[in-house]
Amino acid sequence: MERHEIEIFLTLAEELHFGRTAERAGVSQSRVSQTLAKLERRIGVKLFERNSRRVALTAIGEQLRAGIEPAHRRIQEEVARATAAGRGITGMLRVGFSGAFTGDLILQVADVFSARHPGTELQIQQVQMSDPYGPLRSGDVDLQVTELPMDEPDLTVGPVLISQPRALLLPSAHSFARHASVSLEDLAEMTLLTVAGSVPAQWREHHFPRQTPTGRPIPQGQAIVHWEDVLSLVLAGKGVCPVAAAGARYYSRPGLTFVPFRDASPIEYALVWPSARETARVRAFAQISREFTESRGGSSAILDLI
Known part of the structure; x- marks a missing residue:
């Protein structure tokens, strides 16, 4: 099976809907149908039962899915790990937060970051309000979510993740x-x-x-x-x-x-990191944090969804 055939088959096995499969795979719905027909001719048996009302895996289709899905996932993980290594997104990343709700947000972003960059290890810790930038400057944390305003020449202000009345x-x-x-x-x-x-x-x-x-x-x-x-x-x-x-x-x-x-x-909370120690890991975490916040309605709505 070719890579695109595996991906279309597994996506259809998950979605059980040709339109959603086409959208996720970035191809036309007719391309999904053609790929499936080609697979079924090669294997010699139907992989899906489908009619106008439903799509369902056959017994052979379920067997094929169970056999190739773990291997496909492992290949994706290894490719992600190699890509991360090539970009320098490996190793330890220490992230600070100032309060309970910023900690909740960081933990959820960390899950997404770890899945996307499996070669990294994350350490999350609270930063005390009496020394808001000390851990950044000492190297105890690589970046942190902190309250604005901030005017520190040696620190970079990243995306605003939370805005609260x-x-x-x-x-x-x-x-x-x-x-x-x-x-x-x-x-x-x-x-x-x-x-x-x-x-x-x-x-x-x-x-x-x-x-x-x-x-x-x-x-x-x-x-x-x-x-x-x-x-x-x-x-x-x-x-x-x-x-x-x-x-x-x-x-x-x-x-x-x-x-x-x-x-x-409002009180705004943004990611902050030392300008001189900006790394690929820091940039990747900041980008994923921004995407995570935007996907949940932006900085004003994020706490309603975590």
Whole structure:
């Protein structure tokens, strides 16, 4: 059997529909019929029963499929492995993430990446918010999903994978917890948690501002190191914290309330990597991440589908 005959036969055995098989194989429907007729003449028996209502494998067709499908899959895997090696897409790739929902996305992208590049090994790890770029610069991770904005000359910003409305996380007993929405100006009447560590000033001001848009000072609370600190401190009434609205799905618990902002820009999460250490593996992961996000409706819709 020639390669195109094997691929058309296996696709038809999976789809059991000549039109969908033709679409997947990138050929005309008549070409699928001609290929199948040629195979059946060569083998001397029908491989499919078909009429106007259904297509089904015969017993011999099922036997043929069971015999050649594993070998075909193995050939595809070896070709993919050789191609990856030729392009340099082999070895270890370490990917960082900042929160639960970015971790979910990265794990799903990693499955696609591993299937497409079987010669690679992936290591996924969380990056603490108090040192957002340290692991990238030290080489502990090769790329990561992180919150924008970012203005770091040595780092490359890749595709935006997630865009989320902003919400305010506060104790359920707080007076603003009963509001349908809050404003950035309302922060002047609360204590805002801050972030410890080597956080760029632009990033800090965007996510944890010191004053409202009209210039009113925002009381500053305890500095946090780990994301888990936020949940504990807010529950204890030590302050409030701006977060992505998706946090309500991942971190909801008694005593916490998520109230949407009505005037804050969305929080965007993008892939970031050191410009000097960009590799074929990094580029491939970024491309697959972009394709994965786009296939699920884009950065604003992706979390509804993972």
